[in-house]
Amino acid sequence: MDIEKALLERRTIRLYQQKPVPVEDLRFMIDAARQTSSASNLQRLRFVVATSPSVVNEMLAKTAWAALVKPRRTPVAGETGPAAFIAVTVPAGFNHIVAADAGAAIQSMQLAAWSRGLGCCWIASIDKAAMKQILRVPEEREVLFVVSVGYPAEAPRSEEVHSVDQLAYYLDESNRLHVPKLALEEISVWM
Numbered sequence: 001m002d003i004e005k006a007l008l009e010r011r012t013i014r015l016y017q018q019k020p021v022p023v024e025d026l027r028f029m030i031d032a033a034r035q036t037s038s039a040s041n042l043q044r045l046r047f048v049v050a051t052s053p054s055v056v057n058e059m060l061a062k063t064a065w066a067a068l069v070k071p072r073r074t075p076v077a078g079e080t081g082p083a084a085f086i087a088v089t090v091p092a093g094f095n096h097i098v099a100a101d102a103g104a105a106i107q108s109m110q111l112a113a114w115s116r117g118l119g120c121c122w123i124a125s126i127d128k129a130a131m132k133q134i135l136r137v138p139e140e141r142e143v144l145f146v147v148s149v150g151y152p153a154e155a156p157r158s159e160e161v162h163s164v165d166q167l168a169y170y171l172d173e174s175n176r177l178h179v180p181k182l183a184l185e186e187i188s189v190w191m
C-alpha cells in the first residue's frame with residue numbers, strides 16, 4: 001500500500017475479527033516506531049507487545065472506548081476483541097516532549113498496521129496502575145498509551161465538515177461509524 005493511501009484512508013478500528021495477527025506484522029509496527037523521529041534522538045520509548053489471549057483480555061478490561069457510541073464500539077473479549085495490544089512505556093515523570101515522541105511513534109505504528117490490512121485504536125483511557133502491574137513494567141517507567149491491533153470487523157469512513165460543532169463521531173442506521181474531519185481550509189492559514 002502506498003503511503004498516500006494509508007495516510008488518507010486509515011481509520012481507528014474498534015471491532016476486530018477473531019484471528020491472530022502475524023508476529024511479522026507486529027515486528028513491522030515496532031520497527032516503524034523505531035525509525036520514527038524522537039526529540040534529540042533520545043529514543044526513550046519502550047514497547048510491550050501482548051498477544052497471549054489471557055493478557056490481551058486482562059488489558060481489554062482496563063481500557064475505555066468511544067464514549068460517544070457506547071457500547072457499540074466497545075470490543076468484547078472473544079467476540080470483537082483485538083488480537084494484540086502494544087503498550088507504550090515512558091520514563092516515570094515524563095515531560096511533554098516524551099509524550100510527543102509517543103504520539104509520533106504511535107501514528108507510525110498505526111500506518112504500518114494499516115498498510116498490512118490491520119486496524120488499531122490508540123487508547124489513552126487506561127487504568128495505568130493496572131496496566132503497569134499486568135505488564136510487569138519496571139518501577140521507573142509507566143504505561144502512557146496502549147494500541148490495540150487486529151483485523152478490522154468494521155469500516156469507518158471520514159467525512160468533511162466545516163464547523164467544530166460537527167465533530168462528534170456517530171453511527172448511521174447500518175451501524176457504520178462516521179468520523180467528521182474539519183476541511184483543509186478550516187484548519188490552515190496560508191501566507
Ligand SMILES: Cc1cc2nc3c(=O)[nH]c(=O)nc-3n(C[C@H](O)[C@H](O)[C@H](O)COP(=O)(O)O)c2cc1C
Binds near residue numbers: 011123
Ligand atoms: C491521544 C489519543 C487518545 C485516544 N484515546 C482513545 C481512547 O481512550 N479510547 C478510544 O476509543 N479511542 C481513543 N482515541 C482514538 C480517537 O477517538 C480517534 O482517533 C478519533 O475518533 C478520530 O478517528 P480516526 O482515528 O479514525 O481519525 C485516541 C486518539 C488519540 C490521538
